[in-house]
Amino acid sequence: MARAIPTTPRKSATQKRSQAMVETLLDATARVLTREGYDRASTNRIAATAGVSVGSLYQYFPNKEALVAALVARHNRQMLELLRDALKEVASFDLATAIGELVRAAVDAHLVDSALHRIFAEQVPRLGQLAKIDALQQETFLMVRAYLEERRAEISVPDLDSATAICVTAVEALTHEFVINRPEALDGDRDRFIGEVTRLIVGYLRPADGATPRVAAPRRRARTGGL
Amino acid sequence: MARAIPTTPRKSATQKRSQAMVETLLDATARVLTREGYDRASTNRIAATAGVSVGSLYQYFPNKEALVAALVARHNRQMLELLRDALKEVASFDLATAIGELVRAAVDAHLVDSALHRIFAEQVPRLGQLAKIDALQQETFLMVRAYLEERRAEISVPDLDSATAICVTAVEALTHEFVINRPEALDGDRDRFIGEVTRLIVGYLRPADGATPRVAAPRRRARTGGL
């Protein structure tokens, strides 16, 4: 306690400066990554872009991977934030409306920095520290699963875990594909896309009719004669 | 006349040797890519793995990108082959059964070399020649679209283009996610996964009841007011 008086303020000033430096570096990393691609994003270039010396960069990040990992984490956090907000807002909505809003949030999330998002998706190797970061994606799963749990009554799918996985994966992939690779298909027509995806998901979670198609035993590869 | 006999074989012998070298190099590339990742896959390492000198590698491929592009093309072709076969087989089936078989083919395709597929998806930069290769993916779109066209009567979605895009993207993403990132979820239970995905797609294409959920106007952030 005695230490808190002089230490805390001074430390937080330092921390504030540190935090500012970290943000500056992450911003520079994002810019370089977007402009040059992963392979040409050298730590020297990033430091220069940040207006800082390489040495300083290494004062805050032990190596390049950690730097990129931190940026990925920040970006994921920003995206997640939007989803979290949407989930809060949606809590009392009926399923279809709620799913619609969640899809819309997914689109917004992909638009936070779609160029950067593409680089992460397409070029950044998922090794070491980056592997752990997918844990953030896990959070998405848990949040969505919790929501579906609450709406259990409206859902006819038996296994909620796999249903969540399927819905989250499908929405994320469709959003990604359309925002990143077919942005022209969304121009001025975002709602149509959202509507379609929503229908896909809602139709899956709540099949109105009874006829759930059951997959037949595999027909192909009957070569060996087995069933 | 007599001399003509040895000429042709000799030429094809050369071609056979060339082809063999190309295959050797692509195999080595796949192995190095899988084992070391894209960043550590140097042309020297690839040549060494192939048991060949770098010079030979450059006799067959003008640069590293072309080598990787050729491997991607080969892999895509193998995957596409499975889908093509499935589409042929499925031509006369009813929609649900057909979709089931197609999903199964997608799974098989991702299992052709899932480790390599992951590297392509996660690390190989989509630049230059690689961009063109996504054209192969375009082929998937066209093939599936053609199939849906034939089953038009059973499909209630108005815009077949976007429906195809959505189905192909969703199936590919779900298959990718489960084969690549959650393989344990498929062990001994592949049919359940296939069934779920099939239900997702069929439910989307052929909503039995009338209640198609229409997305409400955006509730949050009524930005510019546009639809």
Add this chain to the structure above:
Amino acid sequence: MARAIPTTPRKSATQKRSQAMVETLLDATARVLTREGYDRASTNRIAATAGVSVGSLYQYFPNKEALVAALVARHNRQMLELLRDALKEVASFDLATAIGELVRAAVDAHLVDSALHRIFAEQVPRLGQLAKIDALQQETFLMVRAYLEERRAEISVPDLDSATAICVTAVEALTHEFVINRPEALDGDRDRFIGEVTRLIVGYLRPADGATPRVAAPRRRARTGGL
């Protein structure tokens, strides 16, 4: 205020160190070029000879060509310096004496580093940046032309531009030839060479008698009949 003192020196210390590194690299380049020839002068060898890492070399020069260009520039500057000094000194001399001194300066200039000069002349490709460097040679032309302009009265050649070009080219070539390729012809007899060249030039600029030989129309190959 007190702090201002160390700052400036430190900066100039850095600049001094930079300049020292540049000189070291240029010296090493000259040594390698002289000892090994242009083709065997690799950046790695040059860096090693300089006792520096390749990386450092590239911190100061963007590529091999720039390095060689800088060395050429330095060498040309040194040679030019001698000529400039001679021209100053010679301003008031009569034409013959002046030309003699200028020829002597040309010899001295070629002796600055004749081995290096030979490499530049014989092996270094005149491309890219090097092309611009010939501009330094342009300076020679202008300086000499200015001198001749002042001595106009003693010169009977009508076109001063072409006269300058002829004199400069002839002196440079003769000096080059004798210093670089026939150094033994100069040993202990430099003044005789200088005298001969001076007579060549002075005789050309100031033909005492009237009989200027006019070239007859071409005798051989009266091709199209043109003059």
Add this chain to the structure above:
Amino acid sequence: MARAIPTTPRKSATQKRSQAMVETLLDATARVLTREGYDRASTNRIAATAGVSVGSLYQYFPNKEALVAALVARHNRQMLELLRDALKEVASFDLATAIGELVRAAVDAHLVDSALHRIFAEQVPRLGQLAKIDALQQETFLMVRAYLEERRAEISVPDLDSATAICVTAVEALTHEFVINRPEALDGDRDRFIGEVTRLIVGYLRPADGATPRVAAPRRRARTGGL
């Protein structure tokens, strides 16, 4: 003798084919050298340009240097030929006219293939075999010297060796400079150039007036106090 019957004809046929191959290769070398420069003129490229396999190239030339040396020799021979012809023709002319024709021959010689000549002069390293080739230049010296000897009476320069060296060097350098580096100065005005150079040389060999400028003892560098 007995062997001569079957051997000689067959051999000469072979030799003829050999000679043709050599010429083809030299032509290709010239083309590649001119188009790509010395550094980018690889034996593989040369062979390909010649429409021949590398192996064949090495059947006729032990290495790249020998190939280039042979081309230099051929080119020098062609140039020399023109000079030789001119000297024959000029034998009976008076000095001024003769020098004029010789200068004209020098220009023609440089125009044989000026692009190639430039490459030789500026990029080809004078090492190994190439060194010996300058012997061809020696021939020029001897031929010109022989001519001057015959015209001894008209020449007032005491040392014919150095006079020859000076004349040959000056004419070659001036021709080179104007044909290679200032071709525009010759367009439609070749005779003017030839006239000037001729005046330079004739004025040097046959100074009409007595006043041969004698070089004074060096004036510069009197720094240390010496004369």
Add this chain to the structure above:
DNA sequence: CATGAATGAGTCTTCATTCAT
């Protein structure tokens, strides 16, 4: 003899990281 596939040493250049100031 001709061929051209194969070789691998060697070139230029980049970049993550360190450390003296």
Add this chain to the structure above:
DNA sequence: GATGAATGAAGACTCATTCAT
């Protein structure tokens, strides 16, 4: 703590030359 010069391993690619066919 900040700086940025220095490092040197490593990468993509070229090319003279050889040799089995």
